[in-house]
Amino acid sequence: MNDSIHKEPSMLRQKELIGGHYRKLARAKEAGLKSAYTFVPGNLTELLLAFDVLPVLPEINALQSAMRGKSAEYIAKAEKLGQSEDVCTYVKCDYGMMKSGNVGPTGERLPDPDLLLLSYTGCFTFLKWFELLREEYKAPTVMLHVPYQGDGAATREMRDYVVKQLRRVVIPALEKVTGKRYDEDRLRHILALSAQAEEDFVAVFRAARNRPSPIDAYFGGVYYIGPIFTAFRGTQAAVDYYRMLRAEVDARVAAGAGPLTPDGPMPREKYRLVVEGPPNWTSFHEFWRMFHEEGAVVVASTYTKVGGVYEDGFRHDPARPLESLAEYCLGCYTNHNLPARADRIARYVQDYEADGFLIHSVKSCDSFSAGQLVILRDVEQKTGRAGAFIESDLVDPRYFAASNVKNRLESYLQMIDQQRRGATACAR
């Protein structure tokens, strides 16, 4: 965000939290702290915290590299080392970063992993990614297979399978790496903190139902998900952060104010949109600007559910520690089947009184992208609204064609205008 712009305390706090985590990671070895590399969807942060293990999330490293303008160099390095131009650029960006000294977003070196914890949730490529990292780091690796909700529901058998793996595979691996015993009471305490933060987290995103929406639930949303999707779920710091954020959002609702953008408060809400798919990170602010300059605010997004879907009522439950971790893993957005994803988008359009929906389809990500054109038509049918389809990539700047993206967005917003005029004319 532009430094001359007024920042709310939660923004500063969020930056401090994330920065602090990276600084801690940089000193992990000398402080005798262990680290585990793992993924955002289906992350087991509470369990790691119960063993005092620091999580490192390679996808976050990749997106941070892109926001710092480093991803092109890292991807080029990975391709030079034999990675195909066709495959997921998150993997290549992370791999290139590792091969360039593994320097994190704060400019300090990240620790090599003591454990590779493959939370295999919602993305096949995770499996390949960790096979690759294992070859490089030779670190102990543990796989947690989280079944996909292929038929639209998480079954008891699926949950039991995940719990068994947690109990018999993941926890023993953590015990071995850390030399500590599994302490379920400690885990319960951490999970209780998770649940508290999750309440406020849900309230923040739900606030977008107001007119004007006090938040941008996609571009702004990615900042809000930062702490809870990364290293802080289950900490008092996360509880405090989300309480603070919720209070600020409530104040904006009371003041009838719209979201804050990197260029200042958004003056007027003209279009309310739902967005499916991850953002582009290499031109993140430019991409956001295309929206807010037109008065388009994103009132709901699916990307902010990749690290957990809480809006349907799920909360981590200290009374059922491992079961609720398993249910959390099973419930992440990319672990939902396509009809469920389409239903959710259609529901957002209705519940958030959106004028339309946009699919940002990224070349990298089969998990999100394969089938999105079918989702588009299904949501169009369900909502009676035409959707927009924009293509680029996550972290490969070669695939972000700003003028194309802008043209598409503007045409779509013009179409919404025309529909409005048509509706007004009919109503006369």
Next chain:
Amino acid sequence: MSQPAAAALAQLVERAEALAYDVEYSAVRAWKERHPGALAIGFVPVWAPRELIAACGALPVGVVGGGDKVEIIKGDACYQSYVCHLPRSVVELGLNGRLDCLDGMLFPSICDVIRNLSGVWKLLFPNKLSHYLDLPQDFDPEIGGDFFRAELAQLVELLVARGARRPTPASWRQAITEHNENRHLVEELHALRREQPWRVPTSEAYVVARAGCVLPATEHSALLRDYLALVRAVPRAPLDNARVVVAGAFCEQPPLDLLKTLERAGCYIVGDDFLLAPRFVRADVPLEGDPLAAIANTWLAHAQPHASVWTRAGTKGDDLVALARKAGAEGVLFAAPSFCDPALLDQPMQEAACGRAGLPHMHFKYSENSGQFQGIREQAGTFADAIKLWSGA
């Protein structure tokens, strides 16, 4: 003797090719006419429990894409340009009615494209069974095994709910026996090709194997037996070709002309990963005990190392090197479909393993509907020549 055998062989291969590439699925339609009320269940690569489907009185049908036999119109409207070709041709086959003879489709967990195709299928064909088959990534019989058994039990219920018959001890025994036998014959085909590749050109073996996608196991086994007998009877002279293994083509299938191109470029393909369904699990399913547990545990213990399966032990690529050694291969051709994450992400690790083992290798990409192979021919020809040169040196 050899004249009529050669003619019979040519006839058999022609028949197999017609079956293998029949996008009308006439053999499946004919089977359904002969078995009124019975289901036909499609499955996409790489593996499905064919014996389970057969034990329910249904016909397992391998759906491996439309290759260059279907013009893609509707499929392209469902998939962006940066997704591989297979799902668009499968969707095209579905949307233009060619898969109407199938009562359901199974989508094994090999990648996110196939995973999401299971949902696409639900949206496009709401009245058909569409089921994602989550293969375990935990290999402990009490963990992954229990889960997988439950998955298979659920599949039986789904099929029965669609009108399949509930398997009986006799139908289990028959189906498992027939599929074990089919597996042996497919393996015999590959073994003969390894030993005498001049007798078993891959372009022939491939269509004979692929015909099995649309035939019941017993009919396919008969075809395999006939083919094996005929190629043993027909004299074919060995050529001074380079022996290679092709890796990475396990899902979207390489066009037949591509295989012929590689052969013409001087390669004997002595190992490959095409059409893995009958050989994905490298052991018999036992006839004793609970058949669901038997399928699950055989899979856990004997599924071949694969891009879609977590490499729990050893180093990625060890198995490929072992396969190449077993086949006496002098080099590896990495042939991956464009935009195939599983194959392309495995490739650098496998290439490194080949490098460590001193196995020459090269790579190229293809699409199931590619029609131009000039570049690949030149590349493969140079590769084969270089191998021969090195081996002579």
